[in-house]
Amino acid sequence: AQSVTQLDSHVSVSEGTPVLLRCNYSSSYSPSLFWYVQHPNKGLQLLLKYTSAATLVKGINGFEAEFKKSETSFHLTKPSAHMSDAAEYFCVVSDSPGGSYIPTFGRGTSLIVHP
């Protein structure tokens, strides 16, 4: 069975400082991992995904994430926060070799950016 835990429900940073959103996963197989972003009252947009290629994955808007199998983690980082980064972020795992491939969502981390 697959599961995902987002370790912080809220993260608060100042504009221009680094961002770290933490995600741990559990999977019995080789998982695919995703980060999505959701701005208020909008749908989700894919930031980046890991699918067993390079362990350091670069995404849109300067975000990147590193897949660490030994730590079962897939943390999302950005060197310098921008006000427009304030949003909800979801970590997602998908393995399900039985054929359904239904992804499992974390509960989300709300990123707050202070001027």
Next chain:
Amino acid sequence: DGGITQSPKYLFRKEGQNVTLSCEQNLNHDAMYWYRQDPGQGLRLIYYSQIVNDFQKGDIAEGYSVSREKKESFPLTVTSAQKNPTAFYLCASSTSGGPTYEQYFGPGTRLTVT
């Protein structure tokens, strides 16, 4: 432009009434999904469909129904049996066939039942 559309953006209904939320995609995706989002609870899967004329219950299907008569369309009906229907509803689609494919989401419908 390819994408997913959901309509309407806001929907208001009286308790006891059924209501249908629309979801259409022109991405030629086989798989489609309905999620419910409540504050602090992330996304919970209601129903999903991996092919036309077939769909499966998700984690919280009680009080909901769906149909998949066309590849492009996956409407969700919120019935009067759903005890707490007020929520934000998101539709998504993806290429089926493996766990590596990301989902594409619509803009959502906010349903308020009073």
